[in-house]
Amino acid sequence: MSGGREAILQSIRSRRLVQSPKPQPYSAPKTEGDLAEAFAQRLSFWQTDVRMLDSMADVPAAVADVLRGKNMAQRVHIAPDSALALDLPGIEVLREPPGQNDAAVTEVPFAIAETGTLAYPAGKGRPASWHFRPVLEIAVLRASDVVPELEDVLKRLGGVLPSTLNLVSGPSRTGDIEQTMELGAHGPKSLAVLVVKS
Amino acid sequence: MTAKPRVGLFVTCLVDLVRPQVGFAAVKLLEQAGCQVEVPAAQTCCGQPAWNAGADAHAVDIARQTIAAFEGFDHVVVPSGSCGGMIKRHYPEVFEKDEAWLARARALAAKTHELMSFLVKVRGMSGVTAQFAKTVCVHDSCSSLREMGVKAEPRALLGSVSGLTIDELKDQQTCCGFGGLFSVKYPEISERMADDKIADALSTKATVLTGGDLGCLLHLKGRMARQGKALEVRHAAEILADMGGEPALGEP
Amino acid sequence: MNLDPRNFQQAAREALNDPLLRPALGRMKTHFGAGRAAAVARYGDFEALREAGKAIRDYAVTHLDELLTQFERSVVARGGTVHWARDAAEARDLILGILRDAGAKTVTKGKSMVTEEIALNPFLEANGIVPVETDLGEYIVQLRHEPPSHIIAPAFHLSKEQVAETFFASHTDLDPKRSLVERNALVQEARAVLRRSFESADAGITGANFLSAKEGAAVIVTNEGNGDLTRLLPKMHIVVTGIEKVVADMNDVAVLLRLLPRSATGQPISTYVSVMAGRRGADESDGPQAFHVVLVDNGRSKLIGTEAQDVLRCIRCSACINHCPIYGAIGGHAYGATYMGPIGAALNPGVMGVENAAHHANASTFCGRCAEVCPVKIPLPRIMRHWRAVEHSKGLAPRSITAGLGVWAFAAKRPGLYRLGASVMAWFLRMMGRRGTVHALPVMQGWFAVRDFPVPQGRTFQAQWKARRQNAAERIGLEGGNSRSRQQR
Numbered sequence: 001m002s003g004g005r006e007a008i009l010q011s012i013r014s015r016r017l018v019q020s021p022k023p024q025p026y027s028a029p030k031t032e033g034d035l036a037e038a039f040a041q042r043l044s045f046w047q048t049d050v051r052m053l054d055s056m057a058d059v060p061a062a063v064a065d066v067l068r069g070k071n072m073a074q075r076v077h078i079a080p081d082s083a084l085a086l087d088l089p090g091i092e093v094l095r096e097p098p099g100q101n102d103a104a105v106t107e108v109p110f111a112i113a114e115t116g117t118l119a120y121p122a123g124k125g126r127p128a129s130w131h132f133r134p135v136l137e138i139a140v141l142r143a144s145d146v147v148p149e150l151e152d153v154l155k156r157l158g159g160v161l162p163s164t165l166n167l168v169s170g171p172s173r174t175g176d177i178e179q180t181m182e183l184g185a186h187g188p189k190s191l192a193v194l195v196v197k198s
Numbered sequence: 199m200t201a202k203p204r205v206g207l208f209v210t211c212l213v214d215l216v217r218p219q220v221g222f223a224a225v226k227l228l229e230q231a232g233c234q235v236e237v238p239a240a241q242t243c244c245g246q247p248a249w250n251a252g253a254d255a256h257a258v259d260i261a262r263q264t265i266a267a268f269e270g271f272d273h274v275v276v277p278s279g280s281c282g283g284m285i286k287r288h289y290p291e292v293f294e295k296d297e298a299w300l301a302r303a304r305a306l307a308a309k310t311h312e313l314m315s316f317l318v319k320v321r322g323m324s325g326v327t328a329q330f331a332k333t334v335c336v337h338d339s340c341s342s343l344r345e346m347g348v349k350a351e352p353r354a355l356l357g358s359v360s361g362l363t364i365d366e367l368k369d370q371q372t373c374c375g376f377g378g379l380f381s382v383k384y385p386e387i388s389e390r391m392a393d394d395k396i397a398d399a400l401s402t403k404a405t406v407l408t409g410g411d412l413g414c415l416l417h418l419k420g421r422m423a424r425q426g427k428a429l430e431v432r433h434a435a436e437i438l439a440d441m442g443g444e445p446a447l448g449e450p
Numbered sequence: 451m452n453l454d455p456r457n458f459q460q461a462a463r464e465a466l467n468d469p470l471l472r473p474a475l476g477r478m479k480t481h482f483g484a485g486r487a488a489a490v491a492r493y494g495d496f497e498a499l500r501e502a503g504k505a506i507r508d509y510a511v512t513h514l515d516e517l518l519t520q521f522e523r524s525v526v527a528r529g530g531t532v533h534w535a536r537d538a539a540e541a542r543d544l545i546l547g548i549l550r551d552a553g554a555k556t557v558t559k560g561k562s563m564v565t566e567e568i569a570l571n572p573f574l575e576a577n578g579i580v581p582v583e584t585d586l587g588e589y590i591v592q593l594r595h596e597p598p599s600h601i602i603a604p605a606f607h608l609s610k611e612q613v614a615e616t617f618f619a620s621h622t623d624l625d626p627k628r629s630l631v632e633r634n635a636l637v638q639e640a641r642a643v644l645r646r647s648f649e650s651a652d653a654g655i656t657g658a659n660f661l662s663a664k665e666g667a668a669v670i671v672t673n674e675g676n677g678d679l680t681r682l683l684p685k686m687h688i689v690v691t692g693i694e695k696v697v698a699d700m701n702d703v704a705v706l707l708r709l710l711p712r713s714a715t716g717q718p719i720s721t722y723v724s725v726m727a728g729r730r731g732a733d734e735s736d737g738p739q740a741f742h743v744v745l746v747d748n749g750r751s752k753l754i755g756t757e758a759q760d761v762l763r764c765i766r767c768s769a770c771i772n773h774c775p776i777y778g779a780i781g782g783h784a785y786g787a788t789y790m791g792p793i794g795a796a797l798n799p800g801v802m803g804v805e806n807a808a809h810h811a812n813a814s815t816f817c818g819r820c821a822e823v824c825p826v827k828i829p830l831p832r833i834m835r836h837w838r839a840v841e842h843s844k845g846l847a848p849r850s851i852t853a854g855l856g857v858w859a860f861a862a863k864r865p866g867l868y869r870l871g872a873s874v875m876a877w878f879l880r881m882m883g884r885r886g887t888v889h890a891l892p893v894m895q896g897w898f899a900v901r902d903f904p905v906p907q908g909r910t911f912q913a914q915w916k917a918r919r920q921n922a923a924e925r926i927g928l929e930g931g932n933s934r935s936r937q938q939r
Contacts, residue, residue, distance in 0.1 A: 004534035008693060008747045012515045015755035019512040022698075023505035026705045029494035046721070080735070097736070100645050115719040124733040129682040132675045150704040161665045161700070163528070163737050164682070165725035172675045173721055174637060176587035176603060177610050179477040182637045185586055186644065187675025187722070209911050211862075215872050215879075216904060218911035237915050242868040248859055250816060251851065252838030256859035263863060291832070340817035373775045377815025379851065382896035384813050386463050389900040390779040391815075420901035423887045448904030450886040 028114065028149060035113040036143035036195055042116025046170030047183060049192040052143075056196055059140060060088045066138055066192045067091070067103060077104040077134065081125035084140060097127070098134035106130055108141035108193070110156060114149045117169045118193065121162040128164040132172075132187040139168075139193045146195075202234040206271035208264070208310075210281045211243040212412040213433075217447060220412060223439035224277045224313050231321035233273075240267040244276075246284040247378055249292060261292045262299065265306050273320065274310040277435050278411050279342025282312040287345045312342060313435060314410055318351040325358030328440035333363040335404035336434070337395065337418070339411035340373050352410055352434050359437060365402040367395075376417040392421040399429055406430040406446075408437060419448045453597070454786045455798060458809035461784040471781050474607045478600075482772035485716020486823065493712065503709045504827045506702045507763035510694075511754070517663040517696045518745065524666025528728030530741035538568035541746045545570060545655070545688060546577055548742050552686050554579060554652035558644075560670065560677035561585035562657030563601050563766065564746055565690050567788045570655075581655070582647045584676040586640050593620045599782035601789065602714055602768045607781055610636060644676070654680035654738070656726075658691040659765065660706060661743075664699035667727040668743065671710060671720040678724050687726070687738035693745050694762040700725070706765060709825035713767040749801035757836040761796045763826040768793075770820035770830055776813050785810060792820035792830040799837035805846055811837035854893070869912050876906040 031038045040050040049069075051062055063086075067074055074091045077098040078084060084107045086093075098104045107126065110119040118139055122128040131137060147153060150167070157165075172187030183189050205228050213220040221237075228235045245260030264285065268274045276282035289303040317323040334356065342348040349370075356362055375381065375391025396418060399407050407429050409415055419431040430446040465471055490496045510517055522532040533548070535541035541564075549557065557574065559565065559581050571581045571592070583592040587604035591597065593616050598604030605613070614630035617639055630636055656677050658668035668689045670677045681687045697703060703725075711717040730737030753759055771777050771791030782790040787798050787807065795814060798807035811834040820830040841847050861868045882888045883905030890898045897903065908914070 004536045004540055004747075007536055008534050008745070008751055009515045009519070011747065011751035012518075012693075012754055015751065016512060017755045020505070020508040023502065023509050023702075025701075026499070026502035026506075028499075028705075028708060042718075100641065117719060117723075122734055122737060123731065127734065127736040129679070129736045132678045132682065150707065151701060154700050154704065159665075161667055161725060161727045163726075163728055163731045163734060165667075165727075166678065167719070167723035167725075168721070169719050170721050173673045174586045175481070175673070175715070176585070176590070176605055177608075177613055177633045177636055178474070179481045179603065179606055180633055182634045184634075184641065185637055185674035185676070186584070186641055186679055211872070214911040215876055216906045218907055218909070218914050221911040221915070237912075239869075239912065239916075240865045242862040242865050243858075245862070248855060248862075250835065250838070251847070251855055252835060252840070252842035253852070253855050253859065254839050254842070256855065256862075259863050260859065263865070340815065340819070344818040344822055371819065372778075373815050373817035373819070375775065375815065377817070380813070380815045382894055383848075383851070384459070384462070384776075385896040385899040386466050387776055387779050387813065388815075390466055391775050392901070416904055417901065419904050420887065420897070423902040423904070424889075424900065444907075445886075448886045448902070450905075 031113040031148050035146040035148060038113040039111050039116050039146045040195060043169065043193060046116065048170050049190070051192070051194050053194055053196045055198055059086060059194055059196065060091070062194050063088060063105060063138055064091060070136055070190060072103055072136065075103070076138065077102055077130070079125050079127050079130055083107050083125055098130065100133065100135060102134045103136040103138060104130050104134040105138045105140065108139045109145060110153045111141050111146045112150055112153060113146050115169055117167050119153045120166040120168065121157060122164040122166070123162055128166055131166050131168055134188055135184065136190045136192070137188045139191065141193055141195050143195050143197045202232055203272040205233040205235050205273045205275050206268045207235055207237045208241060208244070208268065208274055208276040208281060208285070209237060210276060210278045210412065212416065213277060216416060217412055217433060219441055219444055220277050220433045220435050223435040223441050224275065226439040227313070227317060227326070227435060228275060231317050231323050233321070236271070238267040244281040244284040246281065249284065249288055250378055254292070257292050261289050261303065265289065265299070265302050269302060269306050272309065273316065274306065275313050275316045276310065277313040277433065278413070279312045279339045279346045279348055280411050280413055282310055283341035283345030285310045312346045312348050312410065314351040314355055315346060315348045318354055323355070326355055326438045328438055328442070329360045330437045330442040331361030332406050333365050333404045334406040334408045335365055335367050335399050335402045337367065337374060337407060337409035337414055338370055339409060339414050342410050343371070348410065355438050356408070356434060362437070365404045367398045367402060369398055374414045374418055376414045378413065381417055389421065392418055396422055396427060400427065404429070406432060408432050408434045410434050415447055423448050455802065455807045455810060457786055458784060458813065461786060462780045465780040465784045470609055471607055475778050475781055478603070478606055478772060479778060482715060486713060486769060486772070489712040489716040489718060499708055500825055500827055502705050503825050504763065506697055506705055507765070507826045510697045511759065511762045514693060514696065517698060518693060520663040521661050521666055521696050524664060525728060525741070525743055528666050530666065530728045530743065533742060533744045535744055535746045535748070537748050541568045541690065541744055541748065542570055542573045544744055545690065546574065548688060549579055549653055552653060552740065554686065556580045556582065556647070556651050557653045557655055558647050558651040558680045558684065559583050560654070560656030560672070560680040561588050562655065562690055563788055564657055564692050565655065566598060567748065568746060570690070582644070582651070584644050584647065584680055585672070586637065586674060589640060589644065590616060597783065597788070600768065600771065601766055607783070648679040648683045651684045653686040653688060654684045655688045655690055656680050658689050658695050659710065660703045661691065661696040662700045662703050663696050665727055667700065667725050669703050670724050670726070671707070671722065673721040675722050678722060681724070681726055682737055685738060686740040686742070689726070689743045690746065691743070692750055693747050694750050710765055710767050713769040713823065713825040753800050756800070758796065758800045758833050760828050761793070761800070761833055763828055764793055764797070765826060767825055769823040769825060773819045773823045775815070775817060775819070796828065796830050796833040799840070804837055804841050804844065808837070808841045808846060811841070869910070872910045873913055876910050879903065879906050
């Protein structure tokens with residue numbers, strides 16, 4: 001079976017007639033105005049509860065309010081080693097991976113204004129699966145981390161990808177039954193994003 | 199005053215056989231638009247049935263014959279987006295590997311036009327003198343829409359016909375299911391596509407279905423006749439040339 | 451269920467008579483068709499985006515060897531392994547070998563058309579490994595032992611009642627009196643059932659929408675998140691994909707990501723885009739500990755340098771399928787192949803052989819809608835026509851068609867004979883006509899099977915034109931030769 005590689009490469013090379021030139025760089029239409037506002041507006045369209053907060057001090061109350069709004073217990077999962085330094089009075093914090101009916105609070109390193117997208121490079125304190133395990137994800141984002149487009153995220157990562165980079169634009173959904181959209185297919189049924197302005 | 203442009207009319211095989219009036223309507227409209235019209239006797243079919251079937255050798259021969267018959271004219275005008283598209287878009291493909299003929303094919307393609315777009319875009323015609331006191335829906339053939347870029351022109355001209363009202367189809371993009379030999383090879387699929395188009399037409403206020411391609415119209419009329427559905431079908435050129443009083447397609 | 455593309459005509463007839471298929475196809479048109487149109491209208495210059503996508507894919511298709519070897523180096527540098535499979539059998543064997551080496555018994559699967567193409571699931575089952583599809587649509591059709599009927603909406607042809615029946619029959623450990631009337635109840639049941647599979651699977655297999663050569667990453671787009679749980683929860687992640695999916699780098703992927711969901715479902719971006727580069731890092735608490743990529747050729751490389759090469763640009767968005775009036779009439783199963791609609795018609799004859807997939811190339815009116823909506827501007831009708839020419843030149847076309855074309859072409863190359871023939875035909879059809887149309891003839895039976903033929907108006911145009919010219923000429927002769935505009939030169 002080791003012959004496959006050379007045979008395939010040979011098949012490609014022997015048949016090729018011409019080679020197309022390196023494409024011109026593409027420049028997408030730019031997002032105008034405030035990036036965080038544009039981000040919030042676009043993500044809100046996708047059934048996401050986006051809240052603008054003045055400071056990190058407002059996060060605990062917002063988390064509690066999101067949980068109440070979903071009729072969920074005041075209990076969240078936060079990854080061990082998470083960079084989120086949150087004091088959540090009255091909220092039980094668990095460190096093990098969330099189950100399919102749990103809520104998780106996650107830290108968002110970057111967000112993309114063009115499409116209203118959260119960008120999660122996996123790493124220490126940022127386990128990738130946590131964006132898919134819970135039924136509710138509450139994501140905490142600093143407004144200054146909203147970049148115009150995906151290309152900017154790639155630049156900020158310095159050309160080195162983490163093992164997994166997850167781009168998330170809304171709660172999990174499916175249209176597989178009668179082409180009708182239903183939320184919560186495998187990943188979270190609800191997504192709340194707390195955008196902290198300073 | 200400049201000399202009248204010499205226009206070669208490519209009649210199309212279906213107009214020649216089934217609906218000669220479309221040819222005479224085209225001649226009348228072109229003369230009204232100040233053209234000198236000639237109809238080369240050396241024309242038959244554009245060769246599209248052979249090309250679409252992959253019978254390339256036949257297509258090459260027929261395309262050469264058409265190019266030779268028409269390359270001397272200032273313009274070539276075709277009362278069909280489909281046959282026009284064959285000459286304009288596909289003749290250069292037919293001769294992709296034959297440089298001498300490719301140049302001739304491209305030259306012919308550059309001066310080939312669908313009838314109604316020629317009248318409006320090249321001759322600047324903004325209206326016609328004709329009467330037709332009926333409501334019509336317009337079927338755009340796929341080749342008119344996507345190969346020849348014709349959509350506004352038939353509507354502009356039909357809109358100038360005295361008494362005529364247009365009530366548009368809901369779906370103006372989807373094929374009617376003719377497709378030349380497709381209609382013979384896959385009759386049941388073609389039937390479903392025709393029925394969808396006919397249902398759309400019957401849901402309008404129109405009593406007449408019109409369009410610029412006789413192939414689609416023959417197929418749709420043939421299907422309606424089989425089902426006993428009474429929608430009058432006519433090529434748009436007949437209405438524009440004030441020949442709408444003649445029996446419609448498939449009417450005794 | 452049609453599993454043979456040669457059986458297309460019969461399967462198409464059956465599909466046309468399927469009463470449940472029509473409403474499903476109608477929904478497809480309104481959802482995907484209207485969705486794409488709205489998304490394109492909202493984007494700035496979508497045409498420029500299509501051109502950029504085409505250029506990126508053209509570069510990739512014509513540099514596959516460089517990009518694939520670069521991709522391999524990048525994957526290896528991140529601790530992964532790349533495998534190369536010449537054909538379906540080799541791919542199946544490779545995947546089985548990887549799974550056996552890891553002692554895997556159960557496998558969750560993200561959506562992958564390539565694993566459909568290589569018929570991986572029945573092969574794994576026959577070898578004692580249980581594959582579980584996790585994309586909801588794929589899961590439903592797997593339970594029903596059906597192939598997907600659409601490349602991105604595998605179960606669109608089913609009603610929610612049919613899905614409920616399937617779940618009642620399959621999830622026998624659940625309360626038989628539970629309600630599965632609502633669509634969301636079905637979705638939640640699948641979520642719960644499949645979560646157990648994710649948590650217990652030994653390995654996860656996904657496809658890839660793109661491979662990025664520079665970074666050694668596989669990229670998938672999903673709305674459900676199933677692909678991510680497939681990758682992230684088991685110990686091992688295997689990506690199975692076609693060799694043509696590679697592009698130069700993530701910046702190219704970023705451009706294509708603007709095209710793919712808009713063209714597919716009308717979304718500006720899918721809910722999840724997952725860039726998967728190798729196994730978990732040393733400081734990460736989850737993710738796979740082993741990462742394999744199986745690159746499948748299976749007839750793709752032999753399209754390079756042919757008239758069908760452009761089909762390799764395809765990003766499998768399904769826009770051509772969603773806008774195809776033929777697919778819109780018969781759905782996906784009638785094709786009897788993994789890839790249906792226009793992309794199938796352009797790809798299958800090249801990969802499966804013209805003798806097997808000729809119907810796919812022939813069952814098109816060349817309406818051109820597919821090429822118009824293709825995000826990477828593949829000239830689909832042109833490629834279908836190429837396969838028809840191959841079929842014709844190999845003498846594989848039906849005799850009735852080639853013989854009829856031959857007679858017609860003989861006359862069409864001889865204008866005098868053609869005019870005579872047309873005149874005879876016009877006379878004959880008028881003789882045969884009743885009340886304006888001809889109802890049947892011993893030829894063109896396909897035409898007369900479903901429709902009449904309108905009777906010609908009279909003599910042919912050419913005959914009438916000649917007569918008018920002669921009359922005019924005689925009149926001119928009598929009147930002393932005044933030149934008239936219609937005078938022949």
